[in-house]
Amino acid sequence: MPALRLERIVKRYGKVKAVDDLSLKVQEGELLTLLGPSGCGKTTVLRCVSGFVRPDDGQIYLGDRKITEIPTEKRRIGLVFQNYALWPHMTVFDNLAFGLQIKRLTKDVIKQKVEGSLALVQLGGLEDRFPRQLSGGQQQRVALARALVLEPDILLLDEPLSNLDALLREQMRFEIAQIHKHAGITTIYVTHDQTEAMVISDRIAVMEKGRIMQLGSPLEIYSKPANKFVAGFMGTTNFLHGKVVKIDKEYAVVTTEDGLAITGRGHDIEKGAEVDVAIRPESIKFLSPAEATDYANEPNVFEVEVARASYVGELIDYQLRIKNHLIRAKGEVRVARGVGVRFLIKLDADQLAVLRR
């Protein structure tokens, strides 16, 4: 049985559908991320699961319990907020003990559980501090410990790392993934950061305008995007618009207006369809002069000219002109090419996605 089931959830604010007929099954123990831009409905979905928002339509099941009508305090959820939401007038210990006291556990049991939870997030010894005496990262860990100490049926995290600086965010990503693995608890994670989603998730649900655009593993979402939105949201993607002229098993050949013939993977498309070819920077291979002669007559080889080259430390971010298009590419720092330089590139057909318009 899935740990959480959302059936046809609808939530309207005025005329706008924040959540539009959304159904989802979350498996026991998995970490599922709701990923999407601001306003896509991911936070609304989370607030429906946590009970602060009543859906206009649809049902929510936690295990075998129907929780749609049950108030938040009875749902047995653990919630981690973006701004930590630690109670400033209570110590770290009291913050964690609060929920346990409501359950009327004995002092000894409470002490034991609180210390255990703090050890899990590596904050042992800080029980008597007040939230204002902790750094942002520490506060976030306390918030996580507070949610976990009650051993809830499901853990909900609402963009928990958004308030941290970039370095700390990267660190905490791995820690959260580890803690999740250790605790084995079913988790729903909400974020707009696709790198974060890919690092920690078992599955990702990419959302836009209240609907799930694609649901799958990070690999599936990245390498086989279902549509232009998903392809564009994950990583930097170039889109070239064209028409399908030939279909060969799972490959399609697309011609653009300015005469480029590109081969990529497509499914569910017919000849003559208007499509976008999604080209990720890593599928662009720069050919050296020697390789240029070898590959000269292969498909997907094009001449480009450097329009812009930006040094970003570990690589060079290029903007290349190919016929009438400009595409983003990445190159090694060792073989940097300056503006105006022309060379050949080869696109890896297996990595290109041909998407219906």
Next chain:
Amino acid sequence: MNVPAKRILVVTAEIVLLVLVLLLIIGPMMSLFIWSVAHRWYWPNTLPQEVGFEYWKQALGMRTSLAIGAISIIPAFLLSLTIAVVVVIISMLIAIPAGYALAKYRIPFGAVIMFLFLMPNAFPQQPIFVNLLRVFTRWGLSGTVQGVVLVHILVGMVFGVWITSATFRSIPNYLEEAARSVGATRLYTFFHITLPLAAPGLLASSVFVFITSLDEFTGTFFIGLPFVSTLPMTLYSSSGYNMQFASVIAIILLIPSILFMTLIQRVLRAEYVGGMG
């Protein structure tokens, strides 16, 4: 001119300005203090001919006197205090839930309701209380302590509701949501999370209501006479002809205000340092 001389000039000007401002603020109060210890003070002396604590003793009931208007003010003081405490209790019982509701929920015409609480203080007092006297007489409330308590609640309610609702609005919703997510009911959350965090603001609100009741005159005058005599009324009746006595009462009325304002300042400052995230 050279720099040190210019600096001396600037500093002197600042000192002169400071002294003038202080005189402006403290001057009237100084007059009050001098009058309260004056036995005899006639023109053209700039200071009393005779000083002593005679009037203080009369006011505090330690000495009886045949002078007109010299009575012990202790009964009136105690009555004022009692009324003020009752007014605070009833007002806060109304203002706290009302302030919470107006802060946290979308009440239809919420802004209008807040505005309505302001109304008794926005209009000239006499017309309001003359009409109120008519109503209260019909209800048998004129000349009673209950009537005066009701008037004080009416006048102080704006401080009650406005300050409590601002206080509750300053407590972020996510703190309450976090409590509910760990199993606390709405009521439990209110008493364990919201109220402790709101305490300084609620205290400030109570103090404003208290001081307003203690100092309230016009309404008490119309509704309370002739049987209810609070301290401000005693001040009024003696202020025409017995300046010393009036000054003593005025100082006594000042003390709670100054005390409580200092208290609020201290408490509120601690809260800002303690802060909310």
